[in-house]
Amino acid sequence: MDQADKLLLSLKSWPAPDPVRNSITALIPRIQQERGSFRDTTEELLEKEIAAQANTSNEKLEEDSAIEDEESTPEGQDAVEKPMDDKERMVMLARGREEIIAEIQMAQHEATVALDFLSLISSLNSEMAYNTLTPGLKEVIPPKAMGVEKVSTKYPPQLMQDDRLISQGWKMEGLDSAGDALLRAASRLKAESEKEKRYWEQIMSIRDEGWTICKHPKLRNTLGVRYGFAETAANFENTGIGALRRGDDGSIDLEDPGASRARRVVRVRIVHAGTITGCARPLGNRGQTPSLKEKILLARDYIYEEELYFEIMKEARHMASQGITTSEDTVTIDMKAGKCIHIDMAPIDEEVYCTGESDDLAQAFGIALRILLSYGHRITLRNRSRPQRPLFHRKGPPGPLPLLRPMVTHLWHYEHSEHLIKFCGHLRDIVHSAGLPTTVIMNSFKNCQASKMKDIESSIAEFIHSPLESEAILELPGGWRVTIVMRTHLAQPWFGTTYAVTASHDGVCARLMGRNNITAMTELETYLLWCLERSIVNAIRLMEGQGWEQLAQGNSMEKNDGKAIKLIKIHVEKGGLHVRSGYVGGRDSEYVWTGSKKERHLEDVLREI
Amino acid sequence: MDQTVNQRTLLLIDRVSNDILTLNKRFENIITLAPIDGKDKNVTASEVFQIEVHATAMIRAAEDLLALTRSLKEAWLFGQLGTTVNAERPGTDANAKEVSQALLAWYKKSVST
Numbered sequence: 220m221d222q223a224d225k226l227l228l229s230l231k232s233w234p235a236p237d238p239v240r241n242s243i244t245a246l247i248p249r250i251q252q253e254r255g256s257f258r259d260t261t262e263e264l265l266e267k268e269i270a271a272q273a274n275t276s277n278e279k280l281e282e283d284s285a286i287e288d289e290e291s292t293p294e295g296q297d298a299v300e301k302p303m304d305d306k307e308r309m310v311m312l313a314r315g316r317e318e319i320i321a322e323i324q325m326a327q328h329e330a331t332v333a334l335d336f337l338s339l340i341s342s343l344n345s346e347m348a349y350n351t352l353t354p355g356l357k358e359v360i361p362p363k364a365m366g367v368e369k370v371s372t373k374y375p376p377q378l379m380q381d382d383r384l385i386s387q388g389w390k391m392e393g394l395d396s397a398g399d400a401l402l403r404a405a406s407r408l409k410a411e412s413e414k415e416k417r418y419w420e421q422i423m424s425i426r427d428e429g430w431t432i433c434k435h436p437k438l439r440n441t442l443g444v445r446y447g448f449a450e451t452a453a454n455f456e457n458t459g460i461g462a463l464r465r466g467d468d469g470s471i472d473l474e475d476p477g478a479s480r481a482r483r484v485v486r487v488r489i490v491h492a493g494t495i496t497g498c499a500r501p502l503g504n505r506g507q508t509p510s511l512k513e514k515i516l517l518a519r520d521y522i523y524e525e526e527l528y529f530e531i532m533k534e535a536r537h538m539a540s541q542g543i544t545t546s547e548d549t550v551t552i553d554m555k556a557g558k559c560i561h562i563d564m565a566p567i568d569e570e571v572y573c574t575g576e577s578d579d580l581a582q583a584f585g586i587a588l589r590i591l592l593s594y595g596h597r598i599t600l601r602n603r604s605r606p607q608r609p610l611f612h613r614k615g616p617p618g619p620l621p622l623l624r625p626m627v628t629h630l631w632h633y634e635h636s637e638h639l640i641k642f643c644g645h646l647r648d649i650v651h652s653a654g655l656p657t658t659v660i661m662n663s664f665k666n667c668q669a670s671k672m673k674d675i676e677s678s679i680a681e682f683i684h685s686p687l688e689s690e691a692i693l694e695l696p697g698g699w700r701v702t703i704v705m706r707t708h709l710a711q712p713w714f715g716t717t718y719a720v721t722a723s724h725d726g727v728c729a730r731l732m733g734r735n736n737i738t739a740m741t742e743l744e745t746y747l748l749w750c751l752e753r754s755i756v757n758a759i760r761l762m763e764g765q766g767w768e769q770l771a772q773g774n775s776m777e778k779n780d781g782k783a784i785k786l787i788k789i790h791v792e793k794g795g796l797h798v799r800s801g802y803v804g805g806r807d808s809e810y811v812w813t814g815s816k817k818e819r820h821l822e823d824v825l826r827e828i
Numbered sequence: 829m830d831q832t833v834n835q836r837t838l839l840l841i842d843r844v845s846n847d848i849l850t851l852n853k854r855f856e857n858i859i860t861l862a863p864i865d866g867k868d869k870n871v872t873a874s875e876v877f878q879i880e881v882h883a884t885a886m887i888r889a890a891e892d893l894l895a896l897t898r899s900l901k902e903a904w905l906f907g908q909l910g911t912t913v914n915a916e917r918p919g920t921d922a923n924a925k926e927v928s929q930a931l932l933a934w935y936k937k938s939v940s941t
């Protein structure tokens with residue numbers, strides 16, 4: 220039996236010498252596998268080994284020959300000692316092969332007989348079994364031709380006892396292992412269901428906060444939370460969903476797609492003459508280990524910031540004609556007079572944000588941009604939910620949202636109205652210093668002061684779509700009244716600030732009265748100076764007991780007091796009011812009222828002339 | 829819609845009863861296979877194997893029940909019961925209105941002075 224186990228028979232052909240098998244590349248790994256590293260192999264060791272091997276093989280040979288000596292004839296001994304030539308070997312192989320085939324045929328035959336036997340017995344119960352009978356036998360033997368009966372064998376009691384014990388032990392073991400498996404599964408499922416419970420509790424708490432839970436569009440069998448905005452631009456539609464994965468302990472792990480990128484927010488900086496004078500502080504909490512809800516909020520904030528910057532860039536490119544330039548990562552709004560506003564994305568880090576005097580402006584600018592984007596979302600929603608226009612096939616690409624446009628309109632209007640107030644105040648000071656009456660009434664942002672706000676949306680709509688309007692009323696001396704309505708709108712038809720100036724008086728002057736539309740501040744200044752000049756001329760004309768008369772509707776006046784003809788010339792410029800007086804054949808003298816301090820009354824000066 | 833909901837419900841009920849049936853039946857089978865009753869060791873060996881198979885089937889059924897609870901929760905969450913959530917907070921607009929009224933008042937005051 221032992222010998223048979225060791226006997227390895229192969230029906231394959233004798234292996235041909237393989238060049239790969241004995242090549243050095245195949246040998247080295249084989250040697251390493253069998254003997255380990257070469258480092259431990261020395262020449263002496265190998266020699267010893269060879270010697271030992273030679274000894275053992277010699278001993279074995281001697282043993283074998285000793286056995287064969289006993290059993291075989293002298294011819295057999297010759298066969299062992301004499302090396303076989305190829306022909307003999309071939310003959311031996313062929314003989315061996317035949318023997319093996321004979322054995323196999325024998326086995327096959329026996330298997331067939333066994334199968335026939337079983338089929339015949341089984342055919343007692345089922346006809347099907349008869350089909351497996353050998354065709355030759357089928358012809359000879361009809362089905363159910365062989366009966367079988369169970370014969371109770373008398374086992375030796377010892378064997379019976381063993382069998383019973385083995386069965387008992389085996390079954391106990393089987394039941395035990397089944398029970399163990401069930402218990403293991405039970406505890407695993409219990410832990411699993413506890414995790415699941417915790418997970419769903421958290422899901423519910425997120426849902427109760429008002430977030431929308433949905434199936435993740437890309438990951439199967441994963442829930443997601445939608446923190447993005449429903450009305451975002453097409454580029455951001457799919458970024459607003461974070462996967463809610465279940466962690467090892469059942470707690471929720473938010474996997475948001477933006478987390479891998481650097482977190483950046485929109486930064487607004489005010490630059491004046493090359494130095495930063497103001498910077499908006501980033502909003503929001505920045506805890507080191509935010510809770511799940513904070514994480515969702517953070518993710519939403521960042522996605523909002525990204526979208527905001529995207530929209531700002533988009534709009535800025537449309538507004539290049541209005542002093543807004545874009546570079547790769549910055550939008551610059553030129554506010555004239557060396558002032559500009561930079562908008563870019565910056566990471567939330569302390570050192571990036573400096574402070575300065577214009578912080579409030581920058582902060583307000585940043586907040587307003589964010590409010591406007593939110594308003595833009597609402598408008599998109601409203602447009603989407605409106606029924607489509609009839610006979611309207613294709614929608615064009617959506618235009619840029621109004622973000623920078625209203626802000627820049629506002630800033631420019633503010634700048635211009637401040638300038639106007641300053642200028643009117645200066646005129647008033649000049650006139651006051653000359654002792655003449657004048658009033659300036661300024662009504663800034665007239666159309667933004669609704670007494671009662673209907674709702675948030677409509678009030679923002681006014682702010683965005685209608686031009687900003689300020690009004691200044693100047694009551695000049697001599698019954699002149701100038702009303703300036705200043706409007707700023709960065710759209711058709713003005714693309715800037717326009718001034719509608721209405722002047723009215725007692726009818727003394729025929730030129731340039733009524734309503735004039737002026738588009739440049741310098742033009743307006745010149746016109747106001749002219750109005751003031753003529754109004755002062757008129758005031759002098761109306762002064763009681765002076766007797767000045769205007770010449771050719773100009774700014775010269777004359778008075779004939781019987782002794783001489785006196786002439787005065789009234790001139791108003793930015794620097795102040797100039798009255799140049801003289802008489803024929805005499806020297807000229809000039810009085811100037813700059814408005815910086817209280818000076819002599821004009822009427823007194825005129826009386827002395 | 830009603831019909832699909834009904835079909836879905838029936839499918840789920842079927843699944844639950846199948847799982848429960850499997851648990852009961854397989855346990856019953858294990859109990860039936862437990863006694864030795866003079867069977868020889870070969871029969872016992874095959875019975876032990878059957879016991880293992882039954883135990884595995886029980887575990888599978890229990891796992892299926894757990895998966896079922898999850899899909900029920902999802903079905904409930906995704907509005908098969910007509911549940912919708914409004915993410916917009918109703919107080920936001922009211923707050924915004926308050927703030928802007930206050931701003932406007934402050935602005936008017938600062939202009940008049």
